Amino acid sequence: MDTSKIKSLLGDKSEFYLNHSCKTIDKSLIHIPSPTLIDDVWIASDRNIQTLNSLQAILGHGRLANTGYVSILPVDQGIEHTAGASFAPNPLYFDPENIVKLAIEGGCNAVASTFGVLGSVARKYAHKIPFLVKLNHNELLSYPNTYNQIMFGTVKEAWNMGAVAVGATIYFGSQESRQQLIQVAEAFEYAHELGMATVLWCYLRNNAFKQDGVDYHEAADLTGQANHLGVTIKADIVKQKLPVNNGGFTAINFGKINQKMYTELTTEHPIDLCRYQVANSYMGRVGLINSGGESHGASDLKDAVVTAVVNKRAGGMGLISGRKAFQKSMKDGVELLNAIQDVYLDHEITIA
Template identity: 65%
Template sequence: MASTLVLSPENEALLTYQARVGRELIHAPGPDFMDRCFVPGSRTPQVLRSLGAIYNHGRLSGTGYLSILPVDQGIEHTAGASFGPNPMYFDPENILRLAVEGGCNAVATTFGTFGTVARKYAHKIPFLVKINHNELMTFPNKYDQILFGSVRQAWDMGATAVGATVYFGSSESNRQIQEISAAFEEAHALGMATVLWCYIRNNSFKTNDKDFHVAADLTGQANHLGVTMGADIIKQKLPENNGGFPALKFGKTFPAMYDQLSTDHPIDLTRYQVLNCYAGRIGLINSGGESRGATDREEALRTAIINKRAGGQGLISGRKAFQRPFAEGVELLNAIQDVYLDSRITLA
């Protein structure tokens, strides 16, 4: 389709890059993605219907791409810190309004938010209930994802999907892996889809000069584990570096991971994440990151272009949208979606 999307010179430069790993190895998003990648597998007709409800909603309906609004920061980062920039979002109905008017495929938020407005919005947009959180009220802070409710509770609210976070690499990860694997099994039994935030968390993964929490090799392996746990969609931070395993001197590596399957270019780093989502059979959505103010739009477009050209399926972007005036939030979500609707922006 023709597009009026205007890109900065830096983002325009991303459109011509050719990836190290060829696109022929990737199960690319597209209108037939569910038929190609989900139907041959073990998902039941009820789960397929839930996935279809997500993939066929909003401005990206039927494209194979996803735009999801996530707002769980009221728990994760405190409500005051999250909604202080725009206090209208203390009222949870405005979160749902933003997702609907922003043309999103789904809205991901908490039991508390959905519990106050579920009956009014369950038929208007697919619900993705985040079932665990890092509460950050314990002092000193500890970093652990704990369940805030049950899968059945999410189902009763009308949820199309449940979401959860695992902190891979943390001392609590074994419990989280078992806990969320069981939750995803129950969600699938009830006919819901599943989304996993595959985050890395260990203080030893951050050195004086580099943060390997966003390394392609570590995050890629977290993605691979997440698919194995039964996730239908993987959420991951955009990679910023590589070589975490050799630098930290743990894990198993092979030279091709770094010199044949990737480079230091962000599209290659992200393609390695896609490869670890079983070559894209399970969709990768990257997070939009924190709001920085004036640069948010270009940063969001950059992330979307990298994700799309790498073979990812979309963005799950929250703070850049809800920490600004409502109309501007809608415009930013639409701008992200326009990347996935723009025929100039192709698989690298």
Template identity: 70%
Template sequence: MAKTAELLGANAEHLLGHVCKTIPKESLHLPGPDFVDRVFAASDRNNRVLGNLQRMFGGGRLAGTGFLSILPVDQGIEHSGGASFAKNPIYFDPENIVKLAMEGGCNAVASTYGVLGMVSRKYAHKIPFMVKINHNELLTFPNKADQIMWGTIKEAYDMGCAAVGATIYFGSAESGRQIVEVAKAFQMAHELGMATVLWCYLRNNAFKTKEKDYHVSADLTGQANHLGVTIEADIIKQKLPENNGGFEALNMGGSSYGKFDKKIYTELASDHPIDLCRYQIANCYMGRAGLINSGGESKGAGDLEAAVMTAVINKRAGGMGLISGRKAFQRPMKEGAAILNAIQDVYLDSSVTVA
């Protein structure tokens, strides 16, 4: 724990010494070596899905722990290739994306149909593939936020994917269509034996006020997670919560939005980051669907410390791991792999316990 505490700096005691007094850890289905047997074996997932889940849990440096470290690189579409790879142009080449995931000891690599398809015969049997089936293209003028399908589940199956991933922009005008599209895609993915991972993101201009950005509030992201597990996402990807009170704020001034209970803010969560993340996990069927938090953008200096902090919050809340991309691929491969390893070290450190 000494190295983790050093990287956390002034936040070490606040994060490592916290005891959760909201939702007790005994209520959670925590990650562990037997997670597939303990949780998914009782579900409606078929044997092939169980096999691919176990394959992901059995790969990389976190093999056999029940935790996941995934490298996601779909930013070439989501954020444009130039903006994403200008700092490190080698990642225009799909093979280097897969190489980074392997060099970094990841459980799986997540990317586009094009990236994974281009190198699938060489690598699909060496590291679990997760194809991202929908994207927000960034070339329409003016830019719009809408996730659209870029391929078929059959294509993902044919290239040997262990899992498929998708995004829904909950709260957006297009979310109804996206929910239907992704639900159907996930049903087919399960039928063919692939696991399902859902990016449960929020998109609505009303969620951002002058005071706060409620796109990262625990209550709104928690509800997005709850919708995600409803369409049978096996794993939920979510941004780490930074605040709370989204429903409450959006109901001020005579507006009527959603439904909430004051206990969300008093008994089910506090303002501590671990408690906020635990509320996200509670909405993932108390951890029956694992929560992996995203690593966020790369800011250069401070990326290592920020990544370790996110990992500590996720693990101590009862989460399943991190899915971190830009902090890794927007720097030389050796440095990127070192950041991925530092994240994994948090999950390998038995002294960093669930709060």
């Protein structure tokens, strides 16, 4: 897909997204993804050589190989959203092999899924595409449900199946978040010891984050702080939802703020809001990948491209998009993943 096709998908919002100039946090302060990301950023860290190898394995695979950007297929929704709800649109993906095939044919850098999914086909595929094993989940059979993430396996189990990375979720803001933080920090430390990269889903969960009919679970200030907590426990990559608003701290009248967070470091433009997420990820030293979100059918291709443009121009590292890809035919899923990747391959689309 060339720039003209991307512009066509963006429609009358093309100028809004592609020509925006960020005047909040200057791009010169951002560690922009590049082919030399390991040498530029991670070589100075305390990550051991095997962990750097694992990061490079992800960065060096798929259509975005050696660009510094990543496109990851995540399919843990069978647990997180129930298998029926997730795979009914395309029952093909009840079979784990088809999940891995979609990631390979879609040119992804890695495939992220559960112990069961990846373990069931590990001997056939772990050497063909980097495996990212999700360590914990919130399952939907415990009633009433709580905002908790339970470990479904061990770091060593992920290492034994040949995974190059482990992922985990912390529901920041929930009553259970502090225990999750301790568990995940310990797991990430062991993963690094074994030479695996770490990816943290820095999500928010608290009913109080909804005020006066406005949902602040995807507010730039709250998600930015969640990212900052995530990089503190040594996530190598943070996954976050694209911000849709701001002012979460002020709406719930909680936490500490400086007005410059809202008057100088952000605006209402989605690229500026995402730039604030990147800034909280150590100015991009830790890569920010935004999630693709749920499938809305006909608008999925446009929505995915918009998210990719915002992430890239903000200084992010890529997209991790699942339901928009696997809740349709394999052919259409590959097309959508490739469209996302095309944004990162397009040299005319640059950091704002």
